[in-house]
Amino acid sequence: xxxWLMKSEPDAFSIDDLSAADQAPWDGVRNYQARxxxxxxxxxDHFLFYHSSCQPPGLAGIGEIVSAPYPDSTxxxxxxxxxxxxxxxxxxxxxxxxxxxxRKFPALLALADIRQLAGLEELPLLQKGNRLSVxxxxxxxxxxxxxxxxx
DNA sequence: GCCAACGTTGGC
DNA sequence: GCCAACGTTGGC
Numbered sequence: 001x002x003x004w005l006m007k008s009e010p011d012a013f014s015i016d017d018l019s020a021a022d023q024a025p026w027d028g029v030r031n032y033q034a035r036x037x038x039x040x041x042x043x044x045d046h047f048l049f050y051h052s053s054c055q056p057p058g059l060a061g062i063g064e065i066v067s068a069p070y071p072d073s074t075x076x077x078x079x080x081x082x083x084x085x086x087x088x089x090x091x092x093x094x095x096x097x098x099x100x101x102x103r104k105f106p107a108l109l110a111l112a113d114i115r116q117l118a119g120l121e122e123l124p125l126l127q128k129g130n131r132l133s134v135x136x137x138x139x140x141x142x143x144x145x146x147x148x149x150x151x
Numbered sequence: 152g153c154c155a156a157c158g159t160t161g162g163c
Numbered sequence: 164g165c166c167a168a169c170g171t172t173g174g175c
Contacts, residue, residue: 007172007173009173031158032158052172052173052174053172053173053174054173055175056174057173057174111174128156129155129156129157130156130157131156131157131158131171131172131173133172
């Protein structure tokens with residue numbers, strides 16, 4: 001079982017939206033490195049739900065991957081904000097997974113607080129200039145982050 | 152609103 | 164295939 005961190009702008013899709021829906025597709029990822037990580041996802045994996053581009057940014061809760069990766073057809077929809085004009089049914093490089101709400105942290109674990117935690121030096125989220133929206137998390141990093149979020 | 156960092160595009 | 168210009172991400 002693997003661990004992941006996935007970013008979403010809460011104005012578009014937040015931990016509360018996932019809680020209300022219980023289950024939802026995680027789609028709209030349009031970066032190849034992130035897509036490659038999504039290809040490795042398996043049902044039963046868990047992920048940290050990160051709120052980005054908000055005040056303050058940080059970890060909001062936990063969800064579970066509940067489907068295998070599948071083609072992200074939102075890329076084909078001209079009305080979709082993540083429409084990819086170069087994608088077609090024959091050439092659809094983007095992937096989505098279905099995710100399920102697990103829990104919301106009692107309080108957001110803010111990025112500024114995450115930076116203060118020891119043992120996260122390798123976390124891509126904290127590395128300068130990193131903009132990955134989907135990244136793998138080690139079990140050690142997972143333990144540090146979920147423990148801090150529960151405190 | 153600013154801007155650093157990075158990815159993508161397109162001319163050559 | 165290089166690389167300058169441009170667009171996007173996302174923290175501050």
